[in-house]
Amino acid sequence: MAISPLNPKASYHARSISLPSRPHPLIPEFDELLCRLRASGATFSSSSISQKFSGLRDLHDCVDNLLLLPFTQQTLAQCRHEQWVDELLDGSLRLVDICGMAKDALLQTREAACELQSSMRRRRGNENGISSEVEIYLILRRKVKKAIHKALRNLKGMEECRFSALSKDTDTETLSLISMLTEVETATLTVFEALLSSIAGATAGSKQSGWSLVSKLMKHRRVACEEAEAHQSEFEKVDNTLFTLLGHKKKSVDVVHVDNVHNEVSKLESSIQDLEEGIEFLSRRLIKTRVSLLNILSH
DSSP, rough: OOOOSTTTTTTTOOOSSOOOSOOOOOHHHHHHHHHHTTTTTOOOOHHHEEEEHHHHHHHHHHHHHEEEEEEHHHHHEEEEEEEHHHHHHHHHHHHHHHHHHHHHHHHHHHHHHHHHHHHHHHHHTOOGGGGHHHHHHHHHHHHHHHHEEEEEHHHHHHHSSSOOOOOOOHHHHHHHHHHHHHHHHHHHHHHHHHHHHHHHHHTTHHHHHOOOHHHHHHHTTTTTOOOHHTTTHHHHHHHHHHHHTTTTTTTTOOOHHHHHHHHHHHHHHHHHHHHHHHHHHHHHHHHHHHHHHHHHHHH
8 A cells, every 4th residue: 555645745844744635644643742742831840741751752653653654764765875864863862862861860869869868767866967968969969960951052952953954956755754853853852851951950051150069058048939939840849958958057957857858859759760760761762763763774
């Protein structure tokens, strides 16, 4: 059975895929999944990002099926020596790398959170002695944030440098295919940016220098306004709770303060577990897509 062209009227610069009169079922499915993912909003809560992971999973499943179509494989094989194909492969590799970086950031934060919880349990009844453990956690967070800021800058560069050398003679069906592959890459980058910003907290994307525990302590001694607090990620809530706890360093740290830390860190651990499950599944999808592309281009 012959496969219908993707879309003879599509443009590479279009932000959505216009459908032909008799499209392959994957095309409207792709459009619907993409629109649903875009409509999910831009919040940094772990539950919202987990939902985005689910939407990305469905979108990448659709792309995997798209790569099985004879038209797709023929187009990619015929264009294997063109620069946009190289950029497509480079982009898939960078996505895998960024995914790995996000997994490492989650793992390091989870391990530090678990260690902090254990330390507080061991010191139960001696709350005034936990400052060193809190500072160890916050130092780890500083390192994670630094790596995330660098990754976010790299993401901006990726958004500006994709598919820069398309031939003017590229046919519309090929442009339509490129548009779809571009859209899924852009959607994936957007979700990764939201995840990394969530992990880094309010300082994501900023250009702070000379960060120190003392200066951060002074900045966080006042409670943020309710609206700002409502948009904080679980990571940032724990950071702020710990800064508040350190604010009582020269005072008596009571059980209420420590219990509050316990509660926030427990919520963070649960959120990280959900995020790790989502990103692990997405990681496998990204690798599968890259392997499919390499296999098509090698034949």
